[in-house]
Amino acid sequence: MNTEAQRYFEDVEEGMELAPVTRTVTTTQMFLYSAVTRNAHRIHYEEKFAQSEGLPKVLVQGPLQGAQLSAYVTDWMGPQGFLRKFSYSNRGMALPGQPLTLRGKVRRKYLLDGQSAVDLEVWEESAEGQTLVPAQATVLLPSRAAS
Numbered sequence: 001m002n003t004e005a006q007r008y009f010e011d012v013e014e015g016m017e018l019a020p021v022t023r024t025v026t027t028t029q030m031f032l033y034s035a036v037t038r039n040a041h042r043i044h045y046e047e048k049f050a051q052s053e054g055l056p057k058v059l060v061q062g063p064l065q066g067a068q069l070s071a072y073v074t075d076w077m078g079p080q081g082f083l084r085k086f087s088y089s090n091r092g093m094a095l096p097g098q099p100l101t102l103r104g105k106v107r108r109k110y111l112l113d114g115q116s117a118v119d120l121e122v123w124e125e126s127a128e129g130q131t132l133v134p135a136q137a138t139v140l141l142p143s144r145a146a147s
Contacts, residue, residue, distance in 0.1 A: 056095065
């Protein structure tokens with residue numbers, strides 16, 4: 001659900017930061033995500049198995065972290081925006097119950113085939129400030145001039 005108002009191309013400046021959002025993934029959310037995505041890997045739901053694999057406890061699924069970041073971007077751009085491109089890479093372990101902060105920055109704004117495009121750098125970081133999931137997005141925003 002989009003909690004932000006519509007963002008327009010004219011309101012965006014290169015270098016501006018997106019407001020950070022903190023999320024805490026629960027084991028119930030992880031269980032449901034595994035069920036929906038048919039991910040049966042036991043490191044996401046069975047603590048003893050995860051520990052036998054050398055992990056401190058069960059791990060938050062990488063695709064769930066990517067989904068949280070893509071939702072962060074679409075919430076930021078607003079309902080009339082269009083997510084043109086999104087990619088992410090898992091670089092660290094996220095644990096259930098751990099606060100995860102989503103952050104971002106506008107890298108570039110430009111015209112792309114006559115449309116108002118914005119490149120974003122977004123990431124998820126741990127409470128200690130470690131980047132766990134870096135990501136990039138390109139969004140198309142409406143222009144006030146076109147209204």
